[in-house]
Amino acid sequence: MKLKNGDKEYGAGSNQNWLERLSKSNDFVHEHTSLRDDEPFWISYYRTLVSSDILHKDVLPYLQEKLPLEELKSRIPVQEIIFTRDADEIIQNILNGSLAIQKHQYDDECLLINIANSKFRDVGMATMESSTLGPQVGFIEELDTNINLVRKRLPVPELLVKEMKVGELSKTRVAVLYMDGIADPENVNTVIQRIKDIQYDHIQDSSYIASMIEDNSNSLFPQSISTERADRVAAGLTEGKIIIASDGSPNLVILPVTLMESFIAMEDYSYSWIISNFFRLLRFAAMFISTMITPMYVAIMTYHYELIPARLLETLVGSRAAVPFAPFLEALFLELMIEMVKEAGIRLPLKIGQSLGVVGGIVIGQAVVEAGLTSNVLLILVGLGSLASYTSPVYKFSNTIRFIKFPVIFLAQWFGLLGVFLAFLITQIHLLRLTSLGRPYLSQYPIRNTSFQDLWVRLPFSMQKENPKTLRPQKKWKSTGTGKKTGPANDFYE
Amino acid sequence: MMNRSAFCLILILLLLLSGCSFLPTNIVNEIDMAQGVGYDLAEKKNIKGTIVFPIFKKDKTSTTEVRTAIGKSSKEIRSILNNETRYTLVSGQVRVALYGKKMAKKGINDFVDTLHRDPAIGSLVQMAIVDGDSNELFKMKKYKNENVSIHIQELLEQNMKMGLLPQTNLQSFLFQFFQIGQDPYLPLIKKEKDNIRITGMAIFKDDQYVTSISMEDLFIFKALVDINRTGLRQFILEKHDNVVLDTLGSKVKYKVKIVQGRPEFTINLKMKTRLHEFAPSEKQRQSFDKKKYQKQVEQELEKSAINIINQFKKHQVDPLGLGAKYKEHYRGFNEKQWNMYYPNVKVVVNADIEILQTGTVD
Incomplete structure (x- = not known):
């Protein structure tokens, strides 16, 4: 559903009555922590979104004393605490599982404590792209865990994550991952621009984004690879590819790809x-x-x-x-x-x-x-x-x-x-x-040197020296050493 | 966004067209595929044509149908036979074409023409001349269930591959037929009692059967026209020493020399062989004398080569393509003149036989 001009924008509050808007829902809680009405504090949250464990153990005990909000901020042992007056921000955070603390019921100032209760399955085996050898881990539905899995494989500051919110209703967090200094900045800008241009009310999966930003959406051929394997993502990043991850989706999207890559399994590198x-x-x-x-x-x-x-x-x-x-x-x-x-x-x-x-x-x-x-x-x-x-x-x-x-x-x-x-x-x-x-997409033609290093066939690691040229990577050679010669350490492998 | 009506039209077309096809179809179980054709001479300048086609049944061995009709041309015969077959007769699976000897004497070109004019028929069709009637050969009861045309085709092909027959098929026949200075040759087969057997090689003058070579001479004939083919031959040498040799590989070179305006041919035959059997007349303990027997075999082969060449000269036929070699060599080639020269042309054969392997015993 697209929003027309003049329509009320969903989710964003325009004034102080955020409380009124949120109270319409039955799972919204707005409580007073002391007996007397004019005394602090007032807390509001969605019962279904917060972790009551954290709420009762780490937050409520501090609310017995009558402290100013700034003081409270430094005391409560929760990492994400924001102090704000902005109604939009308050609504957004409450909807993401924050607890709002006000001194008086109609105060502008508000302390937002993130005590979200995120329930996700554990990181498990990759089920769609299973392999006999090599890493078995597969992505899950939580964005941060997925990025964590990738970062563990590439612990370098060059791995950059750009986050955006897409979807007028779903407000899905979408992250673009790329290696600074390897990925072509033009490609990165294109991806970010295209994601920003998406106008759609809900994004349930990264495949939504993949098909929305495709060059030709009438094609039968997938112009990106959706993968649930962290090793595939990490390998793609090092070659200068761009990854799109979306919250709530266990598949990460790799761009740009060529036809031949659909025949490459990560297991190939284990044999x-x-x-x-x-x-x-x-x-x-x-x-x-x-x-x-x-x-x-x-x-x-x-x-x-x-x-x-x-x-x-x-x-x-x-x-x-x-x-x-x-x-x-x-x-x-x-x-x-x-x-x-x-x-x-x-x-x-x-x-x-x-x-x-x-x-x-x-x-x-x-x-x-x-x-x-x-x-x-x-x-x-x-x-x-x-x-x-x-x-x-x-x-x-x-x-x-x-x-x-x-x-x-x-x-x-x-x-x-x-x-x-x-x-x-x-x-x-x-x-x-x-x-x-x-x-x-068919960049195996014309046949280049790099097509034989790791596209049509895979040569031994010592002979895979160049990054694929079609991605126009900023880094030509795979190894940072002297260029043509891979370092002595590589002789060890093959 | 595609125009909605155009989309509907395409959808309807897709559904409608899926049943029909733009070209005439030949669905395999709704045609009768001729696998063998045979032509014999009938009375009053007519031709008796025979067509063999298999009938396939599910989970049962196939049977072969043999149908005969008399007509003036190959396609006339086919259309007459079409009136009595369940499905349309088609020619794309023809594997073997047989010609009766009597008919071959009058010329087979009219009935070869139809084979190479039909695009459905490949050029690897086997051809053979039947010493007798091709119709009888096809109708043999023994091969009712065995598919007689495939039997003949494979009989010929295995003999070309491993036996004494030189490679022939429709393609080679047409090449030799249209080549100036060469005459075609085809295998000669015969029905003997209850069997079909190869009896020699039919030699043509243009498209007319003229003479034949016996099996004994096929070893040297194959060596002269075919390269690198295997074959087995027994040589009975001086003092009745019996030597059986098997070709491992052979090479033949034709040299043309013009002497006083007339061509002279030297045929250099190099052959690598393997000793298969050796039965010396004098039973004594001695190893195989390679040099001695090589020499004797060479002489024997040269003799038989000259023999068949003399036979060819006598009948004015040229299956070796000496005329074609002369033409390649000599710009002023004249076919009439060559035909005059041919019976007296000088041909020298030099055989060079090498016995490479003598077995595990020596």
């Missing part, structure tokens, strides 16, 4: 470079398998029977012999069924979901083949394709892959292999035009 390259290229190949294999089946079975090798003919045609539908309908039916099983598996309550994933997939698939509605070859291909779509370490990207195969199936039905190629061409053109934060 020998040869093995990790094998897996990286496997993921890349899996994308093609996932998007192309069903359309190829449709195209070949509908138009290009000449292409089938003689030895495969019996398997392919025999399996289709009794199927009453055209390959297109057969493929579409099966693909939609698999997607439905996947979707239901995500939406269903956890306990039911587990059994459905296995049972639904296998039982329905087997039954469909036995009933003669689809060929078992297609069932294998669709299964392979959907398996392959999950190899990408970036979840948003694997959703793109899941979706993109449907238009390709349609094109395959209309034009055969020409259609499949057309789909490839259209995607390629679109990707070439796409930018992430103004930097080319």
Whole structure:
């Protein structure tokens, strides 16, 4: 919801009657601490926001004596105490879990003590981007904890955090993290400017911001990476990337990114470079398998029977012999069924979901083949394709892959292999035009030296010397040493 | 923001068009795919065409259907046969084309033409001449369930890869046919009792079958036309020493010399071989005398090479492409003149045989 000019702005009080406005809510408490009405103090807070433990142990005992507010400020053992007269600030702080102390009920002066009760889950395992080796920690819904996790990995003063409040109703704290001296200031300014320009009433997740500040919001491809891994964020920062974190979201957004980064898992750095390259290229190949294999089946079975090798003919045609539908309908039916099983598996309550994933997939698939509605070859291909779509370490990207195969199936039905190629061409053109934060999304072209250090493949650490050029980092070399030569300490590693 | 009506139109089009396709479809289980075609001579200048296509069933072994029709052209035969098949007959899966010997004597070009004019047919189609009737070959009961066309195709291909047959297919036939100064050759197969077997090589003059080479001469023929292919041959040398050699690799070089306006050819054949079997006539304890036998094998090979070349000269055919080599070499090439020279052209063969491996015993 956008606010029009002249509308009352939500949340901000204009005058002294902040008390009146807040008292409308039943969980708002406005109390007097002494028996006589004209004596101090008056306290007001939201019962649901403050920690009653701190309130009773650390604050209320000091309110027995009749001290001036300034004196009180130095006595109460709470870190965040503000002394103010500004009504807006008072409302804002009370809404964030502060306790307001006034000497008399209608005093302007107010002491704000932050005794917010923040309940968040503990820092735990990264569930969406789990890995077998390497750090397991994942971000949580609290911004400060998330920044803490990043700072622990990069304890340098160059790591800067710029905080903003976004959302007219939600007043979400949004932080932009970057490395001063590495990140391109132009990129930083662009991000901050774009976040400041956001006009939307609520921000529930960092993905809201990511899609609002995207260069092309009509694209199927995510122009940023949402991650819950602190190591991925820290690694991105050192390369000159910019991170957006939002309070209440366990995902941090990395900008700008390129397409190839969707195939990079943080686990790659835990293995020998040869093995990790094998897996990286496997993921890349899996994308093609996932998007192309069903359309190829449709195209070949509908138009290009000449292409089938003689030895495969019996398997392919025999399996289709009794199927009453055209390959297109057969493929579409099966693909939609698999997607439905996947979707239901995500939406269903956890306990039911587990059994459905296995049972639904296998039982329905087997039954469909036995009933003669689809060929078992297609069932294998669709299964392979959907398996392959999950190899990408970036979840948003694997959703793109899941979706993109449907238009390709349609094109395959209309034009055969020409259609499949057309789909490839259209995607390629679109990707070439796409930018992430103004930097080319397909920046593996033209192929540069840096693309081979850590993009297409990952070289040993001693050979990863340069930061990726497309980010225009201010720091060219990864190691601060003498430039081209990495310091002697690095010889130790590889 | 997209115009709402345009969006609706696209959505409706998407839904409607998903059922139809812009091109004629060939859904695999709704076509009958011819895998083998055969052409034989019939009465009154007609051609008896045979088409073999498999019928696939779910969870059952496929059967092959063999249909025959008489007509004047290949496509006429196909359209006659189309009247009796369940689905449309299509030619994109043709793997083997057979021609009866009698028909081959009259020229097969009209029936090769249709193969290379059809874009659905690849150039790797195997071709062979049947000593007898191709129709009979296809109709053999033994191969009813085994898919006779694939059987013949693989029979030929494995012999080209590991056996004595030189590499041939539609592509090589067309190349040799259109090349000036060369005549094509194709494998010759025959139905013998209940089997299909390769009996030699059919040699053409243009597109007409003229003569054939027997299996014994195929070893040297393959060495002369094909490079680096394996093959096995038994040599019975002086004193009936029996040597069996297997080619590891061979290289052949044709040298053309113009002497008094006439070409002279020197064929240098280098061959690396492996001794497979050795049965000397004198049973005595001695190791294999490599040099001696190399020499003898060389002489034997040179003799048989000259033999087949003389046979070619006699029939005025040139499967080795000597004319083409002469043409490459000599700007004033004249086909008529070359045809005059050919029966008396001088050809020298130098064989250089090296026995590299003699087995684990020696």
